Amino acid sequence: xxxxxAAILAILVLGISKHHVTAFLNNRQxxxxxxxxxxxxxxxxxxxxxxxxxxxxxxxxxxxxxxxxYSPLLSAQDIxxxxxxxxxxxxxxxPPNLLSKMSYLFNNGQFQPDGLTNTARKRDEQGFTVKADRxxxxxxxxxxxxxxxxxxxxxxxxxxxxxxxQLAGELDRPSLAIDGEYKHEVTYNWYEVGAKLGRHLDEHxxxxxxxx
Amino acid sequence: xxxxxxxxxxxxxVLMLIVISTYYRGWMMPxxxxxxxxxxxxxxxxxxxxxxxxxxxxxDGDRKSxxxxxxxxxxxxxVGWVNDxxxxxxxxxxxxxxxxxxxxxxxxxxxxTSPNERQILSVQDFTxxxxxxxxxxxxxxxxKDKFEQISTSRLDPRFATAxxxxxxxxxxxxxxxxxxxxxxxxxIPPIGGTLVVFDSVSLPHLVREVTGKRQRxxxxxWFHEDSQFAIEx
Numbered sequence: 001x002x003x004x005x006a007a008i009l010a011i012l013v014l015g016i017s018k019h020h021v022t023a024f025l026n027n028r029q030x031x032x033x034x035x036x037x038x039x040x041x042x043x044x045x046x047x048x049x050x051x052x053x054x055x056x057x058x059x060x061x062x063x064x065x066x067x068x069x070y071s072p073l074l075s076a077q078d079i080x081x082x083x084x085x086x087x088x089x090x091x092x093x094x095p096p097n098l099l100s101k102m103s104y105l106f107n108n109g110q111f112q113p114d115g116l117t118n119t120a121r122k123r124d125e126q127g128f129t130v131k132a133d134r135x136x137x138x139x140x141x142x143x144x145x146x147x148x149x150x151x152x153x154x155x156x157x158x159x160x161x162x163x164x165x166q167l168a169g170e171l172d173r174p175s176l177a178i179d180g181e182y183k184h185e186v187t188y189n190w191y192e193v194g195a196k197l198g199r200h201l202d203e204h205x206x207x208x209x210x211x212x
Numbered sequence: 213x214x215x216x217x218x219x220x221x222x223x224x225x226v227l228m229l230i231v232i233s234t235y236y237r238g239w240m241m242p243x244x245x246x247x248x249x250x251x252x253x254x255x256x257x258x259x260x261x262x263x264x265x266x267x268x269x270x271x272d273g274d275r276k277s278x279x280x281x282x283x284x285x286x287x288x289x290x291v292g293w294v295n296d297x298x299x300x301x302x303x304x305x306x307x308x309x310x311x312x313x314x315x316x317x318x319x320x321x322x323x324x325t326s327p328n329e330r331q332i333l334s335v336q337d338f339t340x341x342x343x344x345x346x347x348x349x350x351x352x353x354x355x356k357d358k359f360e361q362i363s364t365s366r367l368d369p370r371f372a373t374a375x376x377x378x379x380x381x382x383x384x385x386x387x388x389x390x391x392x393x394x395x396x397x398x399x400i401p402p403i404g405g406t407l408v409v410f411d412s413v414s415l416p417h418l419v420r421e422v423t424g425k426r427q428r429x430x431x432x433x434w435f436h437e438d439s440q441f442a443i444e445x
Contacts, residue, residue: 085270085282085299085415086410090406099255164247175438176435176437189430189432191263191428195422201415203289207311
């Protein structure tokens with residue numbers, strides 16, 4: 001809270017612009033992901049910051065794609081399951097050519113491990129080991145990194161976009177369809193032999209996050 | 213002169229409170245996770261290789277639903293269930309300034325339309341406490357026994373606290389990593405090409421230990437939707 005008070009005081013007393021304060025808060029948010037007790041928020045901000053899903057050029061293409069009509073990728077039964085708290089499972093959903101080519105990065109040793117055992121603590125305090133935890137591809141670059149097969153990743157990203165647009169309409173969550181700088185995380189992850197991940201939720205109510 | 217100075221300070225304090233109440237209520241990020249998806253990439257994965265995604269769903273069990281969509285209602289996120297299958301939402305933007313827990317019911321008894329009327333389940337509006345949170349203490353007596361909280365970030369064993377850190381500094385989560393005592397369990401083997409999709413707010417899940425001789429590979433992600441009352445400057 002004292003950060004917020006300081007920001008407000010800066011506006012009133014020093015006349016700092018909105019832009020500066022917004023930047024300050026954004027930096028505070030990203031910084032806090034390393035140390036706060038925020039659950040999925042820190043997880044999310046970390047991945048969002050480190051995984052640029054869509055480049056500006058891609059975004060122009062995607063904005064045009066927004067106007068297109070896609071064939072549904074999920075059945076009505078799948079949508080009903082998601083809507084009512086269940087799980088939609090579709091075997092053999094990914095085209096075989098994509099399945100084989102998307103493992104390119106991993107098979108060529110391009111993945112860089114990332115510790116995500118416990119985002120409530122600093123990375124060096126997480127007790128992270130590759131034999132015990134999920135690892136995530138970021139490698140200092142994002143999903144649109146020149147590393148590996150960018151064409152395959154773009155093809156996959158387009159497929160997931162079709163899925164997202166269908167969900168936006170059929171789950172009546174219209175803002176799912178919107179593209180933006182901080183939306184729609186995507187990543188590779190992998191587990192070494194012996195690794196696992198404890199019970200968790202991917203998103204929480206804001207009021208139940210972090211220390212008060 | 214001193215009085216003028218005090219007056220100016222008080223005015224600034226009032227202005228600060230107005231600005232804080234105007235700009236600093238809501239979510240810290242403009243978007244939030246809405247739908248989780250996973251696409252598995254291991255060709256020919258066998259069940260004995262482990263690494264199954266273990267989910268604890270509602271609709272896959274033998275339960276009656278009231279046809280209310282899970283996860284979120286008018287920006288208020290779900291924090292629990294009543295009667296095993298009816299979502300309970302948390303509204304922290306009440307006119308009182310406090311919070312309330314509610315479920316959705318049909319405005320007309322016997323109606324086939326989806327429930328759209330809020331039925332408050334908490335005794336009175338309250339302030340959400342610090343972690344760990346137990347929402348059941350705010351519920352009416354007749355609901356308490358029927359309520360099940362999904363999770364909170366601190367109840368989530370993934371986020372071990374200092375008390376679960378060993379003397380050597382290693383995190384030692386105290387939870388059962390299989391959660392085999394939960395009533396509804398759905399294990400999904402990570403077979404290459406399979407797509408898995410679920411609501412990000414309402415479905416607890418874990419990944420079981422990889423027991424085979426190769427790494428478990430996946431592409432995963434979260435589709436975001438707009439947050440409720442995102443902080444604006």
